[in-house]
Amino acid sequence: MKPAITTSKQFYELLSSMRFAVSLLTVIGIASIIGTVLKQNEPYANYIIQFGQFWFDFFEMLGLYDVYHSAWFLLILLFLVISTSLCIYRNSPLMLSELRTYRETATEKSLRAFSHKHAYQSVHSFDDTCQNLQQFLTLRGFRFKTVRHADGGELIAAKAGSYQRLGYIFTHAAIVIICVGGLLDGNVPFKVQELLGYKKVETLDIPESEVPAVSRLSIANLSFRANMTLPEGTSSDVAFQRMRDGYLVQELPFRIELKDFRIEHYATGQPKSFESDLLIIDPELKEPLAHTISVNHPLIYKGVAIYQSDFQDGGTKLKLNVWGLFSTQSKPLEVDGTIFKKAKLGEGDDALTLEFNDFRMFNILNLTGDGKGKPQNVGPNVTFKVRDTQGQAKEYVNYMQPLLLSGRPYFVSGMRETQQEDFRYLRIPADEDFTIDGFMRLRTTLFDESQHAEIARRFAKVAFGERSSGDLTQQKFEASVVQLLDAFAKGGYTRVADMIEKSVPEAEREKAAQTYLKIVNGAAFEAYNLSRERSGKQAESPNEENQQFLQESLNAISDLYFYGAPFYLQLTQYEHREASGLQLTKSPGKNLVYSGSVLLVLGIFAMIYIRERRIWLLVKPQTNEVLFAMSANRKNRDLDVEYERYKAQLDKVLRTR
Amino acid sequence: MNTAILDDVPVPLLKRLSWQDWLYSLILVIGAVFAYVQYGNYMDVYEKSFLFGAAAVFSWLGWQWKPLRMLVIGVGAISLFAISLYDADLGRANQAFLLKYLISSQSAVMWMNVLFVLAMLIYWFAMFTRSEFAGKFASSMTWAAVLMGLVGLMVRWYESYLIAPEVGHIPISNLYEVFILFCLITALLYLYYEQRYNTRQLGGFVLLVVSAAVGFILWYTFDRQAHEIQPLVPALQSYWMKIHVPANFVGYGAFSLAAMVALAYLLAERGILATKLPALDTLDDVMYKAIAVGFAFFTIATILGAMWAAEAWGGYWSWDPKETWALIVWLNYAAWLHLRMVKGLRGPILAWWSLVGLLVTTFAFLGVNMFLSGLHSYGAL
Numbered sequence A: 001m002k003p004a005i006t007t008s009k010q011f012y013e014l015l016s017s018m019r020f021a022v023s024l025l026t027v028i029g030i031a032s033i034i035g036t037v038l039k040q041n042e043p044y045a046n047y048i049i050q051f052g053q054f055w056f057d058f059f060e061m062l063g064l065y066d067v068y069h070s071a072w073f074l075l076i077l078l079f080l081v082i083s084t085s086l087c088i089y090r091n092s093p094l095m096l097s098e099l100r101t102y103r104e105t106a107t108e109k110s111l112r113a114f115s116h117k118h119a120y121q122s123v124h125s126f127d128d129t130c131q132n133l134q135q136f137l138t139l140r141g142f143r144f145k146t147v148r149h150a151d152g153g154e155l156i157a158a159k160a161g162s163y164q165r166l167g168y169i170f171t172h173a174a175i176v177i178i179c180v181g182g183l184l185d186g187n188v189p190f191k192v193q194e195l196l197g198y199k200k201v202e203t204l205d206i207p208e209s210e211v212p213a214v215s216r217l218s219i220a221n222l223s224f225r226a227n228m229t230l231p232e233g234t235s236s237d238v239a240f241q242r243m244r245d246g247y248l249v250q251e252l253p254f255r256i257e258l259k260d261f262r263i264e265h266y267a268t269g270q271p272k273s274f275e276s277d278l279l280i281i282d283p284e285l286k287e288p289l290a291h292t293i294s295v296n297h298p299l300i301y302k303g304v305a306i307y308q309s310d311f312q313d314g315g316t317k318l319k320l321n322v323w324g325l326f327s328t329q330s331k332p333l334e335v336d337g338t339i340f341k342k343a344k345l346g347e348g349d350d351a352l353t354l355e356f357n358d359f360r361m362f363n364i365l366n367l368t369g370d371g372k373g374k375p376q377n378v379g380p381n382v383t384f385k386v387r388d389t390q391g392q393a394k395e396y397v398n399y400m401q402p403l404l405l406s407g408r409p410y411f412v413s414g415m416r417e418t419q420q421e422d423f424r425y426l427r428i429p430a431d432e433d434f435t436i437d438g439f440m441r442l443r444t445t446l447f448d449e450s451q452h453a454e455i456a457r458r459f460a461k462v463a464f465g466e467r468s469s470g471d472l473t474q475q476k477f478e479a480s481v482v483q484l485l486d487a488f489a490k491g492g493y494t495r496v497a498d499m500i501e502k503s504v505p506e507a508e509r510e511k512a513a514q515t516y517l518k519i520v521n522g523a524a525f526e527a528y529n530l531s532r533e534r535s536g537k538q539a540e541s542p543n544e545e546n547q548q549f550l551q552e553s554l555n556a557i558s559d560l561y562f563y564g565a566p567f568y569l570q571l572t573q574y575e576h577r578e579a580s581g582l583q584l585t586k587s588p589g590k591n592l593v594y595s596g597s598v599l600l601v602l603g604i605f606a607m608i609y610i611r612e613r614r615i616w617l618l619v620k621p622q623t624n625e626v627l628f629a630m631s632a633n634r635k636n637r638d639l640d641v642e643y644e645r646y647k648a649q650l651d652k653v654l655r656t657r
Numbered sequence B: 001m002n003t004a005i006l007d008d009v010p011v012p013l014l015k016r017l018s019w020q021d022w023l024y025s026l027i028l029v030i031g032a033v034f035a036y037v038q039y040g041n042y043m044d045v046y047e048k049s050f051l052f053g054a055a056a057v058f059s060w061l062g063w064q065w066k067p068l069r070m071l072v073i074g075v076g077a078i079s080l081f082a083i084s085l086y087d088a089d090l091g092r093a094n095q096a097f098l099l100k101y102l103i104s105s106q107s108a109v110m111w112m113n114v115l116f117v118l119a120m121l122i123y124w125f126a127m128f129t130r131s132e133f134a135g136k137f138a139s140s141m142t143w144a145a146v147l148m149g150l151v152g153l154m155v156r157w158y159e160s161y162l163i164a165p166e167v168g169h170i171p172i173s174n175l176y177e178v179f180i181l182f183c184l185i186t187a188l189l190y191l192y193y194e195q196r197y198n199t200r201q202l203g204g205f206v207l208l209v210v211s212a213a214v215g216f217i218l219w220y221t222f223d224r225q226a227h228e229i230q231p232l233v234p235a236l237q238s239y240w241m242k243i244h245v246p247a248n249f250v251g252y253g254a255f256s257l258a259a260m261v262a263l264a265y266l267l268a269e270r271g272i273l274a275t276k277l278p279a280l281d282t283l284d285d286v287m288y289k290a291i292a293v294g295f296a297f298f299t300i301a302t303i304l305g306a307m308w309a310a311e312a313w314g315g316y317w318s319w320d321p322k323e324t325w326a327l328i329v330w331l332n333y334a335a336w337l338h339l340r341m342v343k344g345l346r347g348p349i350l351a352w353w354s355l356v357g358l359l360v361t362t363f364a365f366l367g368v369n370m371f372l373s374g375l376h377s378y379g380a381l
């Protein structure tokens, strides 16, 4: 009768079974897939927008926003370590004994039961036969043990490639070592402290010095991966670990100062290198340590590796022109701005706050219509938000220099109301001097009601030509032009369309619209020339160039009503200041992971490329019959091929004198 | 002593080498020394060790598999000839007759594309007609395609330096270039097994994936102008790339090869083409060998990738989608090997599995770049 199997024994069997390990690996695989499909570690607001509150809470409970650091994922890894360790513990003794043994206890009967076996009649004497066979095996890389049987026969038990067995131990030990190293470098210690209530993620956006001790990790912290953003000329001795919807402050055993940050570019404008000149300030050093890091070339100091990871603006100073878009002021206002700072425009209820968020000196864009041309650098841009007194904000991105779109230059400004949207662009045509002034001149003139009569007069003169006499028809015409200009000045083409809808019967609207458009265009051309004269420029006669400019200007004016801000910000000067994004890591598990990796490679090669084979040769006394049997722990074609070869060779050895 | 004992005794590698082997290695070493003397000043210690390491590795590979010697020498000679035609002027690619129509990098790659597709068609023809001659011809075409592809990459390497010395880099840095690498490695692996197992019938199957890759290269070239040489972003400027990427593609190539053999297996098992295809257990064995090689190299590649990541991103493992999918691919084939080696499983299940494995691999290789975002952004389509 079998002894009763206890529960703990059963549990041990389960934990150390391959089935269990494979199930764990499958779960890890599936969890990993979730982590790649669902973007990890996004701001929580994004997830709420994406899933809605209910699913957001549910997914948060499951830890899906940071799968790889969730408690259950780490637990599975832990189980994998335990399971694999037990598996090694259980199988290794067997493997090692297999490695050593020659299986010299095989009997004739068991050999005859082999699938790969053959019997020969040796033509040599018993001793010669034994000697020949031993030589035969040695020459082919087999090691052997001989046993003299009671009946006088000799069994030669041989083997080759036994180290394949080490492969099993190596690979599986490697899995354990790598996982342990990984868990060490993961945030397990923090997880435990958090569970016990010693530590807490800080979710408020407060100055670093006010972050309470529960959200700070001391320099004794074994392993971390944190970020530090240093503007040029500043220094810091803390880094931030982003975690879920908040962060932790990681204190460092030294201070880092950024002297200079550099981006070098290729001729085509793509970035070629990012470099930071750092100064490590440590009381233990006689003088600060100067070192330059760049991508792929980190600095390791006191076990902390300092990487160049990204860069951002460090508070660039800006000078901007504020062009009122609906005022009749022909000169812009000048304001100063600094990235990450705010500026105020206007007073009282109409006051708007400008929040400067980013400045980029280089922007590589592909502006060719079909997207097939070469991307190129289009110069600096500034990103900012305009916030009203209610707190509503829109985001803008303005390019400093005109961009060439289909060969024509425009001042481009993108606008969007939420982060999820794409920017919609306002394109203001640049004038013949590549400035925005021409457009602004035209716009002020068109929007200035005191000028409308003059424009209408001039236009009527052109329209009536020779017949122009100032009669009633002409006056009526002028009046309707003024009316139309007023409408256009109040709301662009949309307003004109409204006007048509109100005053013209449906059947005639299309025709009226065409006429009205012609009038607006014609009047606008007079406004164009009027605006030129007022700034001391030559009036022009219509040509293709100014007609196109005019048309695009009118389109842009109509778009102003959807632009969302009552002004256009034109960047005129900047004083660039950058900030370098550093990543700081301490990963004591790295060496374990690397040595595990080496072991893994060795083990896999051993398992795959070393083939364990065994040969038994039984020489029987008197008859000199030789029984040849062969086996391998992996039954495959290689065994068949090798068996056939040895069979033929042995035949020759045993039957030629 | 009985001399029969000595028959067919395995001889150690060095004793097996002929004078041709030694000559071949001598040429490689002279080439490496020449390059070192010329350009050693511009190399760091890793690049120097790669230079001589390459001479050693290709010597060894050539000793193991003789046809490779001719390929290496041929690629070297033709590439040097092409480079001499350039005369340090990139514009010559469209002027010099031989460059324009044959061995500028762009033309050579086009020849590779054409030859691969032709080779596939001839392989199929040879299988259906059982024509020995056509089969041999198809093999030669495949060799020629590999030759042209390698010349294309070599010349492209040189061309990148002609754009500007700072732009110059090894041409395995973007999706276009690694697709060429993929075709070459898959074809070479196949040619090796073709000779080892004497199985020309599989050529049509294996070249199916290669031709699919060729289709991608053509689309990528003509629709996206992807063949234009772009400078390297800072993260890719690392010696790790030179070993991580090739190791990865030995893995991808071997897995693809295994999947195509699995396809042949499944057909033959159902009696389709069974009389024309090799025996089932030969197919099974080739499939196993390919996956074993692929697994070993994929392991190395993933480890190298982790080491590179540790240097470039600040952590050896970031659970970036590409990394994670590499892990999934790895686990998938580890499971495959377990079933075969531990449970002794054979036959159609494993064949189906390696076909599905190709889907997983393809997703890791292409799908991740197309559908998921992460740190491996250079590969974006």
Ligand code: HEM
Pocket (backbone or CB within 6 Å): A016, A017, A018, A021, A022, A080, A083, A084, A087, A091, A164, A165, A168, A171, A172, A175, A604, A607, B334, B337, B338, B341, B342
């Ligand atoms: C993580 C938990 C794992 C467990 C519990 C496990 C368990 C086992 C067991 C019980 C064997 C049978 C050994 C024998 O009798 O020959 C085995 C063999 C093997 N394992 Fe694993 N394994 C694990 C993971 C892996 C992984 C991740 C790999 C990937 C490389 C791997 C590769 C192999 C190979 C190739 C063999 C065949 C060994 C031979 O037959 O010589 N194992 N494994």
